[in-house]
Amino acid sequence: MTEKNHNLNHESERMPESEQIKALLKAAVPRIEDEAEPRRDLWPDVLRRIEREPAKVPWFDWALAAGLVMLVAAFPSAIPVLLYYL
Amino acid sequence: MPEGSKKVLDRFRQGDTDAFETVFREHKTSVFRWILRIVRDAGTAEDLTVETFWRIYRAHARFDAARGFEPWARRIATRVALDWLRARRPENTMTPEVEANLTSNERSDPAIQAEIRIKTAEAFTRLPPRLRVAAALAVVEEQPHKVIAEALGVSVTAVKLRVFRALRLLRKDLEQQGIRP
Numbered sequence: 001m002t003e004k005n006h007n008l009n010h011e012s013e014r015m016p017e018s019e020q021i022k023a024l025l026k027a028a029v030p031r032i033e034d035e036a037e038p039r040r041d042l043w044p045d046v047l048r049r050i051e052r053e054p055a056k057v058p059w060f061d062w063a064l065a066a067g068l069v070m071l072v073a074a075f076p077s078a079i080p081v082l083l084y085y086l
Numbered sequence: 087m088p089e090g091s092k093k094v095l096d097r098f099r100q101g102d103t104d105a106f107e108t109v110f111r112e113h114k115t116s117v118f119r120w121i122l123r124i125v126r127d128a129g130t131a132e133d134l135t136v137e138t139f140w141r142i143y144r145a146h147a148r149f150d151a152a153r154g155f156e157p158w159a160r161r162i163a164t165r166v167a168l169d170w171l172r173a174r175r176p177e178n179t180m181t182p183e184v185e186a187n188l189t190s191n192e193r194s195d196p197a198i199q200a201e202i203r204i205k206t207a208e209a210f211t212r213l214p215p216r217l218r219v220a221a222a223l224a225v226v227e228e229q230p231h232k233v234i235a236e237a238l239g240v241s242v243t244a245v246k247l248r249v250f251r252a253l254r255l256l257r258k259d260l261e262q263q264g265i266r267p
Contacts, residue, residue, distance in 0.1 A: 017257075018250075018253060021253045021256055021257050022225050022253065024202070024206050024260075025206060025210065025221065025225055025226060025253070025256065026225065026226055027203055027206070028202075028203040028204070028205075028206035028207040028210065029126070029206075029207055029210055029222065029226045030226075031226055031227060031228075032119065032122050032123045032126070032227065034119075036118070036119050036122055036128070037115055037118070038114065038115070038118045038128075038131075038132050038135065039128065039132065040132065042110075042114060042118075042132060042135055042136050042139075043107065043110060043111070043114075045136040046110060046136050046139045046140060046143070049136055049137070049139075049140040050140060050143055053140070053144070
């Protein structure tokens with residue numbers, strides 16, 4: 001391990017600790033090129049993803065439906081009134 | 087902001103799909119690059135760009151034109167990329183593409199041997215995702231702290247703290263492997 005660290009130790013003599021680890025990280029994880037581009041047209045995938053999205057029912061609609069069911073179960077006589085307003 | 091772009095963004099906010107396509111074409115590359123800087127794999131970044139724009143489409147009514155599209159999109163993209171990192175075990179985030187880059191990285195410092203570079207990169211993938219993202223964007227990609235803070239939804243101080251903690255953990259991990267940076 002001593003041999004492996006030779007170059008590192010040589011460099012580290014001149015750098016503060018946080019700069020050493022930053023330099024090592026930069027050497028190990030290369031910077032992404034500024035010109036990087038997607039290799040394919042992603043728009044068809046976005047459209048497919050949107051079409052695949054299930055029709056979402058907002059939570060308050062579910063709450064309203066649950067409330068109605070409970071109302072009908074508790075007061076069956078309210079059914080004609082509800083039907084009148086539908 | 088040009089008048090044309092403002093109109094397109096207004097139409098996008100109202101749910102116009104044509105306007106959404108225009109917005110997508112205009113911003114897809116910057117969103118892709120931002121995600122790539124976090125996940126460091128082109129194929130994954132493409133998939134996550136699709137996921138990001140799907141989330142952007144769903145959230146169109148919440149878009150605030152006064153805050154600008156890019157920062158908003160970056161924030162959603164960062165969340166998507168973080169979700170991806172969290173869902174994977176650390177060893178699976180080192181893709182073959184990334185490993186190949188490491189062993190033949192022409193831009194790397196020749197004084198630092200390939201084996202040490204690989205061990206450092208592996209230690210980097212073992213960092214907790216939120217620290218890893220901060221270190222990747224601030225140290226490797228040299229993005230401004232303010233931009234990173236906006237994307238992560240935290241303060242600039244929190245970003246600096248995450249970078250500090252990431253570097254400290256990285257050092258500890260390497261020391262356990264007998265490498266003293």
